[in-house]
Amino acid sequence: MTKPLLVLLAAFLLVPLAAAPAVAQEPPTCRLAGPPAPPDPDPSKRPPFYHSPMRQTCEDEISKDPDWWFNLESRLRTQIHVQTSREVTTNNRHVVMAYAAIWIIAVAFIVLLWRKQVALRAEIDRLARELAKAEGDGGGGGKGAT
Amino acid sequence: MKKLLIPLFALVSAAGLAATLYMIFYVAPLERALFFNQKVFYWHVPNWFVLFTSVFVAGLCSAVYLKNRNAKWDDVARAAGELAVVFGAIGLVTGSIWGKAAWGHWWKWELRLTTSLILWLTMVGYVLVRRFGGAGSERLAAGLAVFGVVNVPLVYFAVKLADALQQESAHPQTTVANQLTGSMKTTFQLSILTFFAFYVLLMLVRTSAIRDERRVRDLRERGLDAGILES
Numbered sequence: 230m231t232k233p234l235l236v237l238l239a240a241f242l243l244v245p246l247a248a249a250p251a252v253a254q255e256p257p258t259c260r261l262a263g264p265p266a267p268p269d270p271d272p273s274k275r276p277p278f279y280h281s282p283m284r285q286t287c288e289d290e291i292s293k294d295p296d297w298w299f300n301l302e303s304r305l306r307t308q309i310h311v312q313t314s315r316e317v318t319t320n321n322r323h324v325v326m327a328y329a330a331i332w333i334i335a336v337a338f339i340v341l342l343w344r345k346q347v348a349l350r351a352e353i354d355r356l357a358r359e360l361a362k363a364e365g366d367g368g369g370g371g372k373g374a375t
Numbered sequence: 376m377k378k379l380l381i382p383l384f385a386l387v388s389a390a391g392l393a394a395t396l397y398m399i400f401y402v403a404p405l406e407r408a409l410f411f412n413q414k415v416f417y418w419h420v421p422n423w424f425v426l427f428t429s430v431f432v433a434g435l436c437s438a439v440y441l442k443n444r445n446a447k448w449d450d451v452a453r454a455a456g457e458l459a460v461v462f463g464a465i466g467l468v469t470g471s472i473w474g475k476a477a478w479g480h481w482w483k484w485e486l487r488l489t490t491s492l493i494l495w496l497t498m499v500g501y502v503l504v505r506r507f508g509g510a511g512s513e514r515l516a517a518g519l520a521v522f523g524v525v526n527v528p529l530v531y532f533a534v535k536l537a538d539a540l541q542q543e544s545a546h547p548q549t550t551v552a553n554q555l556t557g558s559m560k561t562t563f564q565l566s567i568l569t570f571f572a573f574y575v576l577l578m579l580v581r582t583s584a585i586r587d588e589r590r591v592r593d594l595r596e597r598g599l600d601a602g603i604l605e606s
């Protein structure tokens with residue numbers, strides 16, 4: 230019975246090697262959508278113009294903070310979006326972690342089972358041998374095993 | 376017959392593991408929302424199916440054992456209980472890693488995750504009672520296993536329940552697996568078959584080992600009764 234467990238253990242240890250190139254390969258990156266369409270040039274089709282009374286206050290406040298514009302521009306730059314999308318599409322760290330976790334737990338359990346099985350077989354053989362020997366001798370040896 | 380079954384299931388499991396890994400990484404396309412991270416799904420979900428089956432087997436065999444006190448049923452229940460703990464640990468760890476990749480959190484105290492943790496802790500309790508409970512603990516443990524079965528539908532329908540209770544649930548609905556098409560569906564189905572073959576193999580091996588443990592105990596008792604062994 231320990232042989233099938235050994236086969237399974239070998240499979241568990243060898244199979245990840247086959248998957249390694251796939252994990253290393255580059256998944257396709259996303260293509261970003263183009264900029265939004267410009268507003269219709271025909272003034273009659275535009276919605277009525279509206280200026281919020283808070284607009285000037287907001288602009289004044291924002292103009293006091295030069296970093297605000299810098300941060301906004303940085304966020305909106307296309308390359309930032311491309312980089313973020315690439316991070317999402319090429320992130321294989323968590324997949325590797327998940328499959329490694331499955332492998333480690335399963336292999337640990339199979340090794341544990343295998344060792345337990347070997348120890349049990351040895352114990353059964355030893356006890357059976359001692360019992361057979363004692364019965365052959367006519368019983369009552371009082372020797373050794375616990 | 377069993378001598379043939381164990382190598383057969385070992386071969387099917389090993390071949391299935393290799394084939395599913397090939398299909399997951401080389402055949403199944405990337406999913407449009409989670410991209411590469413979705414590949415955790417192909418082993419994570421079948422693992423939970425096997426866990427639910429194992430809890431059911433443990434509970435059912437425990438109930439039969441409580442009724443007729445036949446040790447054979449108790450052996451099967453014990454093997455299934457231990458396997459439920461192993462598959463539960465795999466499910467919780469892979470789920471947590473997937474949660475980090477998909478939602479940015481290792482853990483959330485939402486209904487599905489919390490009920491899953493309770494189910495796993497129940498089965499850990501079952502194994503601990505069997506291991507350290509002493510004489511008569513098998514009946515107490517059998518009661519725990521039956522309680523575990525009651526938890527299974529709660530875990531499975533937790534997402535629907537969360538909707539009904541108007542709670543936020545990060546988990547997708549249980550119908551997501553049915554919406555898979557093409558090679559994604561084939562890969563998922565093959566993973567389920569492989570995990571069940573692996574489960575049957577481990578059940579056969581573990582049940583046999585538990586029966587060997589019982590045999591060792593019987594031999595020791597015979598030795599003690601005959602005065603060959605010392606206690």
